[in-house]
Amino acid sequence: MAQVLVIANINCDHILRLNRPLQTGARIHYEEQGFRLGGGGANTSLGLIWAGHKVQLLSQVGEDERGDWLLEQASRQGIDCSLVHRHVGPTQALKLLMDPSGERTILRPNRPRLMLPPALDTQGFDAIYVNLSAEGLAPMMAQAMDQGALLISQLPKDLGRRPCHYLITSADDLTPHKVEDPWSFALSIAGPQLKGVIVTDGDKGATLFNAEGQQHCPACEAELVDSTGAGDCYAAGLLNGLVKGHSEVEAMADAARWAAYAVSAASSVPPDSLRRHLHRG
Secondary structure, X not given: OOEEEEEEOOEEEEEEEEOOOOOOOOOOOEEEEEEEEEOHHHHHHHHHHHOOOEEEEEOEEEOOHHHHHHHHHHHHOOOEOOOOEEEOOOOOOEEEEXXXXXXXXXEOOOOOOEEOOOOXXXXXXXXXXXXOOEEOHHHHHHHHHHOOOEEEEEOOOOOOOOOOOEEEEEHHHHHHHOOXXXXXXXXXXXXOOOOEEEEEOHHHOEEEEEOOXXXXXXXXXXXXXXXXXXXXXXXXXXXXXXXXXXXXXXXXXXXXXXXXXXHOXXXXXXXXXXXXXXXXX
């Protein structure tokens, strides 16, 4: 069992299921499907908890009833929310527009930039996963690496400094930046302690780039029902494999299996099918 710190958003997902894909100028019917717990903070944390790890979440919600509801839902699932900050103002819901194929479009509200606790103690965490931006984040991550923690991060949208051992991104996210050499690109963001950058590409699988070259890991076959949270589930599976001492390729294979369970269920957070798979293991 590992002690894991997850630094990521926790969201209230408002689900609207569309009768056809989005198209400019089209009239599209939708079915209201209510609100559910979501966001990278919840999506990543739950799989790790089911795998037997202890997870503490660093995130933020508003000082309102929706924020109370999110914290209650997350805590009920076993997530330690003692580091979740309550910002002034309401907790805005995230709108997920789901088309019939299972792909989604996310309408994300503006929210305050997360401020790290002034005396955040990273000592004692075996692994830290980062999937948001915050003031003072880079020095904290560098300190945690010096203390022996495994650092895994998603590619920051602002391409700011993100010291870590493994950087995760998608082929789609790299396309706008016209990246020809993912390893050199990742080194400029993650620093010299980077061991690898993993580029996911949906049902085409994922590729690990490092100083020695590259290795491809295929995706696991799955029926696409809802792609929400698949990337977060992949990151959790990768972290679980690495902290258990698996090789990078073995951990990527674990991550692919976790992501397959995520896309095959209509859920923002990991489905019960993943929980049953982990308990059988």
